Amino acid sequence: MEEIDHLGHERSKIEFDVEAMKIVWAGSQRALEVSDRISRLVASDPIFRKDDRTILSRKELFNTTLRKSAHAWKRIIELRLTEEEASRLRFYIDQPAFMDLHWGMFIPAIKGQGTEEQQKKWLPLAYKMQIIGCYAQTELGHGSNVQGLETTATFDPKTDEFILHSPTLTSSKWWPGGLGKASTHALIYSRLITDGQDHGVHGFIVQLRSLDDHLPLPGITIGDIGIKFGNGAYNSMDNGVLRFDHVRIPRDQMLMRVSQVTREGKYLQSDVPRQLVYGTMVYVRQTIVSDASCALSRAVCIATRYSAVRRQFGSQDGGPETQVIDYKTQQNRLFPLLASAYAYRFVGEWLKWLYTDVTQRLQANDFSTLPEAHACTAGLKSLTTSATADGIEECRKLCGGHGYLCSSGLPELFAVYIPACTYEGDNIVLLLQVSRFLMKTVSQLGSGIKPVGTTAYMGQVEHLMQCHCDVQRAEDWLKPSVILAAFQARAARMSVACAQNLSKFSSQEEGFAELSADLVEAAVAHCQLIVVTKYIEKLQQAIPGKGVKEQLAALCNIYALSLIHKHQGDFLANGCITPKQASLVNWQLRSLYAQVRPNVIGLVDAFNYTDHYLGSILGRYDGNVYPKLYEEAWKDPLNDSVVPDGYHEFIRPMLKQQLRTARL
Numbered sequence: 001m002e003e004i005d006h007l008g009h010e011r012s013k014i015e016f017d018v019e020a021m022k023i024v025w026a027g028s029q030r031a032l033e034v035s036d037r038i039s040r041l042v043a044s045d046p047i048f049r050k051d052d053r054t055i056l057s058r059k060e061l062f063n064t065t066l067r068k069s070a071h072a073w074k075r076i077i078e079l080r081l082t083e084e085e086a087s088r089l090r091f092y093i094d095q096p097a098f099m100d101l102h103w104g105m106f107i108p109a110i111k112g113q114g115t116e117e118q119q120k121k122w123l124p125l126a127y128k129m130q131i132i133g134c135y136a137q138t139e140l141g142h143g144s145n146v147q148g149l150e151t152t153a154t155f156d157p158k159t160d161e162f163i164l165h166s167p168t169l170t171s172s173k174w175w176p177g178g179l180g181k182a183s184t185h186a187l188i189y190s191r192l193i194t195d196g197q198d199h200g201v202h203g204f205i206v207q208l209r210s211l212d213d214h215l216p217l218p219g220i221t222i223g224d225i226g227i228k229f230g231n232g233a234y235n236s237m238d239n240g241v242l243r244f245d246h247v248r249i250p251r252d253q254m255l256m257r258v259s260q261v262t263r264e265g266k267y268l269q270s271d272v273p274r275q276l277v278y279g280t281m282v283y284v285r286q287t288i289v290s291d292a293s294c295a296l297s298r299a300v301c302i303a304t305r306y307s308a309v310r311r312q313f314g315s316q317d318g319g320p321e322t323q324v325i326d327y328k329t330q331q332n333r334l335f336p337l338l339a340s341a342y343a344y345r346f347v348g349e350w351l352k353w354l355y356t357d358v359t360q361r362l363q364a365n366d367f368s369t370l371p372e373a374h375a376c377t378a379g380l381k382s383l384t385t386s387a388t389a390d391g392i393e394e395c396r397k398l399c400g401g402h403g404y405l406c407s408s409g410l411p412e413l414f415a416v417y418i419p420a421c422t423y424e425g426d427n428i429v430l431l432l433q434v435s436r437f438l439m440k441t442v443s444q445l446g447s448g449i450k451p452v453g454t455t456a457y458m459g460q461v462e463h464l465m466q467c468h469c470d471v472q473r474a475e476d477w478l479k480p481s482v483i484l485a486a487f488q489a490r491a492a493r494m495s496v497a498c499a500q501n502l503s504k505f506s507s508q509e510e511g512f513a514e515l516s517a518d519l520v521e522a523a524v525a526h527c528q529l530i531v532v533t534k535y536i537e538k539l540q541q542a543i544p545g546k547g548v549k550e551q552l553a554a555l556c557n558i559y560a561l562s563l564i565h566k567h568q569g570d571f572l573a574n575g576c577i578t579p580k581q582a583s584l585v586n587w588q589l590r591s592l593y594a595q596v597r598p599n600v601i602g603l604v605d606a607f608n609y610t611d612h613y614l615g616s617i618l619g620r621y622d623g624n625v626y627p628k629l630y631e632e633a634w635k636d637p638l639n640d641s642v643v644p645d646g647y648h649e650f651i652r653p654m655l656k657q658q659l660r661t662a663r664l
């Protein structure tokens with residue numbers, strides 16, 4: 001039977017080259033080819049099915065994690081997949097698993113903090129999956145405050161070993177993914193003690209389980225921390241708890257790139273900054289920004305397709321009702337999210353470049369850009385994950401009642417996604433790091449140190465403090481220079497105001513504590529400026545394909561103007577724009593919505609997601625929503641029997657009781 005494309009009418013209206021846009025989204029023709037091939041490979045393999053995840057018990061779900069991970073590894077070997085292809089495979093399998101931490105944190109930590117010798121010893125084992133590793137930093141009592149960790153690693157010069165110990169309940173490692181059941185090894189972040197002296201937190205490779213029977217090694221207590229938020233969702237991951245009772249490891253298992261302990265027990269600090277111990281977090285925060293664009297685009301794809309299928313009200317003379325996507329309120333909620341997905345994609349690409357650049361510099365002992373890399377990764381991780389978590393929930397609401405069904409894919413996506421606001425650094429804690437960096441930048445302005453990189457705009461602070469926005473008509477808001485000037489003025493003025501207020505306190509620390517809410521807002525303004533700037537820079541590149549650049553430019557304007565509208569309090573209070581200019585933003589936004597409306601299905605098709613990856617009946621490519629929703633309902637285990645199992649025990653006696661009462 002020929003399949004009907006219920007969104008065919010929408011697709012016939014598209015004014016740009018969707019295939020060319022797919023390349024822009026993927027990053028390159030080759031990246032698109034890899035993504036396309038691997039996503040189809042996953043979709044066609046029954047072992048990777050995921051439609052039953054929300055009804056599996058925890059044990060069954062974890063079992064599917066093990067099965068999928070083992071099968072994925074088999075396919076990686078059989079098909080000789082490259083590192084990039086293997087990473088795409090894990091992405092499209094779309095089930096949080098210990099493998100994510102093994103490849104995403106354990107290996108990068110050894111690469112970043114291990115000596116050459118240590119890398120030679122451990123990386124081949126990890127690459128061949130002969131050991132499984134996790135990243136165990138957080139403890140029951142401390143997560144954000146890494147310097148407050150309590151686990152100790154005390155050097156014993158007699159045996160040339162470290163003794164790992166958990167001195168208190170709160171020092172139990174708590175949360176690490178993969179620790180609970182799967183990992184054989186962990187990177188343990190622990191206080192280093194030599195000769196009675198505490199040198200702060202360092203990383204150690206520790207074997208946890210036997211490589212023969214997977215039993216915990218002597219002195220190790222280990223398990224899973226329990227069920228997490230939502231059905232299915234992150235419960236496929238074995239986040240774990242771990243305690244050490246005087247566990248001994250050889251000295252050469254301390255990661256020694258940043259600092260070393262000699263055979264005699266002498267502590268040596270190399271000229272590498274000690275913050276490199278935190279390097280893995282910088283790496284992962286950078287990847288989380290690109291991941292945000294994936295999660296948000298996925299929710300937006302579902303909400304956009306469904307909004308084009310769904311009709312409510314407006315029928316005249318028995319004609320069709322209005323597609324809900326044509327309501328301006330729907331557009332005003334949805335299109336900025338679509339624009340954000342593209343914006344995060346491009347800022348994610350740039351951040352990847354920044355990270356590669358800083359890594360190359362670090363290898364050449366140039367540490368000058370590390371503070372900026374830390375501030376950018378921390379700030380953008382925070383900004384994009386918070387907006388994505390809120391955006392997924394907005395997409396659920398945009399789908400009305402059906403969005404609340406697990407078969408919409410949105411509840412599970414939300415539940416899986418929201419911890420991104422917490423892991424790899426609580427979003428507020430990370431923004432406070434950005435604000436510290438900004439305050440330092442402002443304090444150096446008069447000293448001749450020229451701000452560079454993402455803070456270069458502060459170099460024109462005198463101009464930015466008094467400039468006026470050059471908008472007379474709504475169309476003026478389409479000029480990139482006007483948009484940039486408004487965002488730069490807002491960010492600079494908010495930072496300078498914070499710096500001025502801080503100077504009123506007797507100590508910097510007291511001021512920071514008192515003004516932290518304002519400081520967070522200044523950090524958000526700075527991070528939004530980065531996203532807008534990087535999007536505008538992207539548009540300055542050659543982008544082939546009919547109409548592609550025009551659509552991207554419209555989305556860039558929607559992203560920037562919807563932020564000005566949302567944060568108009570900041571822009572107005574700091575005198576960056578006038579009330580009249582704020583109202584012109586809305587006029588321009590409405591016009592931009594009309595411009596992208598015929599193209600939105602094309603803009604979400606460009607994500608190139610398979611129906612398997614989307615995992616949503618509402619977001620199906622063919623838009624055949626109602627028959628499939630109806631069909632799906634009958635698959636629920638409750639519908640296995642017409643009369644429910646508890647009828648005789650509970651319902652029938654109740655009904656009979658009521659009958660007797662009624663007769664009385």
Ligand SMILES: CCCCCCCC/C=C\C/C=C/C(=O)SCCNC(=O)CCNC(=O)[C@H](O)C(C)(C)COP(=O)(O)OP(=O)(O)OC[C@H]1O[C@@H](n2cnc3c(N)ncnc32)[C@H](O)[C@@H]1OP(=O)(O)O
Pocket residue numbers: 100101103104105135137138143144145146147177275276278279281282284287370371374422423424425426429433436
């Ligand atoms: C490709 C695949 C990827 C797969 C990934 C899968 C994802 C799976 C999902 C979840 C996994 C989750 C893992 C985790 O959550 S791991 C645990 C993460 N934990 C955190 O993020 C803790 C957050 N806290 C911190 O990062 C820090 O402690 C801090 C930043 C809050 C530091 O606070 P503070 O005590 O004030 O600072 P310090 O004294 O320690 O440092 C002062 C100095 O150092 C600078 N700095 C801090 N961090 C860094 C850094 N990472 N890089 C560079 N520099 C850093 C800081 O700015 C100060 O600088 P100064 O002002 O100039 O002195």
Ligand SMILES: Cc1cc2nc3c(=O)[nH]c(=O)nc-3n(C[C@H](O)[C@H](O)[C@H](O)COP(=O)(O)OP(=O)(O)OC[C@H]3O[C@@H](n4cnc5c(N)ncnc54)[C@H](O)[C@@H]3O)c2cc1C
Pocket residue numbers: 101135136137138141142143144145174175176177234239419422423424425426427428429432516
């Ligand atoms: C799903 C998931 C997976 C994880 N995986 C891992 C892993 O693999 N390995 C690992 O080591 N860890 C992991 N973690 C732990 C994670 O990194 C921490 O939970 C995270 O860093 C936040 O720390 P916390 O839990 O101590 O929060 P807290 O710091 O206790 O935060 C609680 C509240 O206090 C606020 N707060 C804290 N400090 C400040 C401050 N200075 N100023 C203002 N407000 C503040 C926060 O904003 C927050 O609102 C994971 C966590 C989750 C949820």
